[in-house]
Amino acid sequence: SAKPAWTVSGAPVEAGQPVAARLAGATEARWNGRDFQPLEAALADTGGLPAGQHVLTARAGEDGPWVPLPVVIRRRGTRLQPLWETELPGGVMSHVRPHGDRLFLSCMDGSLVCLDRRTGAAVWTARTEDYCHSTPLVAGGRVYVGSADGRLHAFDARTGERLWRKATGGPVYASPALARGILAIASGDGRVYGLDPDSGAERWRYEMPSSNTAFAQSVAATDGERFYIGAWDNGLYALDAASGRLAWRRLCCATTFAYSPAIGSPCVDGGFVYASANGNRLFCFEAETGEPVWEVSSPGDKYGHSGPVRVGDRVVVGCLGDNGEVRCVRADTGQELWVAKTGSVIYDSSPAVWRDWAAIGSVDSLLSVVSLKDGSLAAQHRLPQGHFLSTPAFEDGVVYAATFSNRAVALRFRP
Incomplete structure (x- = not known):
């Protein structure tokens, strides 16, 4: 069935003030996926909301239609x-x-x-x-990022031009780090690759002990050594x-x-x-x-x-x-x-x-x-x-x- 043509005012609402809305037939509403309240209580319940972009979801009873409605809340004195x-x-x-x-x-x-x-x-x-999933690393005028396509990619940081890409044996969720002239990246194939940051040429590789959980996905850290x-x-x-x-x-x-x-x-x-x-x-x-x-x-x-x-x-x-x-x-x-x-x-x-x-x-x-x-x-x-x-x-x-x-x-x- 068609959803009700419910609307809220498009103007920002000051925190603590009720929301102006046209919600004929609605009986309940909730903010940002939390518990439903009786409609009038929810429309008035803006005092505890932080500034920003909220979602007010109205419904006509537990088995009735739901309609999410965007509401912008303003709060005086916010930092x-x-x-x-x-x-x-x-x-x-x-x-x-x-x-x-x-x-x-x-x-x-x-x-x-x-x-x-x-x-x-x-x-x-x-x-x-x-x-x-990988976090970009910016260094030496280049930006490096891994991809689920199984590669580490290098781009020119100024223009976005692709400079090189290095294939691994698994998806690259992890993020690279640079130290001692080596760019290190872990792959879903259970290996960590040490690469030349200029060309992507492989300088070394380390293989984790073989298991079906030999997989890294977080950002690598380095102390320079x-x-x-x-x-x-x-x-x-x-x-x-x-x-x-x-x-x-x-x-x-x-x-x-x-x-x-x-x-x-x-x-x-x-x-x-x-x-x-x-x-x-x-x-x-x-x-x-x-x-x-x-x-x-x-x-x-x-x-x-x-x-x-x-x-x-x-x-x-x-x-x-x-x-x-x-x-x-x-x-x-x-x-x-x-x-x-x-x-x-x-x-x-x-x-x-x-x-x-x-x-x-x-x-x-x-x-x-x-x-x-x-x-x-x-x-x-x-x-x-x-x-x-x-x-x-x-x-x-x-x-x-x-x-x-x-x-x-x-x-x-x-x-």
Whole structure:
């Protein structure tokens, strides 16, 4: 049957004010996929909504038709102010990468997009032959990105011209790193390839122990001497950058592959490597030897999907659970210092840090900024509807973010 011709006013609604709507026959409504309420209560229930783009879904009883309706909420005094919004050819799963006056994003339609950071205008778009989970790496005037087409691609960062591509034996979900003149990339074929960054010529390869879970998909980390890669075989690997030889390998939550350190990317800083594993574990290892320093679990939302970031004497990481928690622990001991609750589930998104603030995305399109000093919630903004699994960038007071809405946005944060 035809859906009702229900409408809401196209004008932005001030938080705390009721939504003007024509919903004849509707009896209930809900905001952003949450619980249904009686219609009038839902229309008036805008006080707790952050600024941004929301979805009000109305229905005529439990078995009646549903109609989603877009509503823009404005909030006076918000510390996040939109600067621009740009349409993309596909959704974004990876990390957003600013470089100079450009912004680079890989998309799930196989595109690599370069935007002007100031305006969001497209500078160029290049294509791979399958979807891109991989995060772009910009170095030496080139941008490198993996693709599910089984290749690592290199493009001219200024023009988008393809320079070379290197075939592997599996899909390339992982993201490259550069050290000692070697470009390292892990593939779904269970190998890590060390390549010449100028030509893509293979310099070395490392083969993980054979198993059906020898697969890496996260962003590789490097301290300039070694590459650090988490994989679905429960292993965190450290490879010598120059030779590709295994420096060390440590198992994390080895009871099942589902608890591997494979989703959240490792972080290396100050001679230590930090990694989250999906069995609710956060680890610290010595970077040179792999000796364990500490291991902690979370009493609330669990560690595992989001990658840790070290900031001075602290480590900050998102956690998976209904509270949308961001946790901060001491870098030397793992002792918990504070917990921020965004109120919305966080999956793969990792903290992006600027000064004393961290920005992170929640699955239901919510962007949150928290204080690194005490975990207090500084600001929130709801982006265009689409799963927010990517990691934003936060530079010079501007948050750059992209979601499965096929949109990229920039928002100015007021400290």
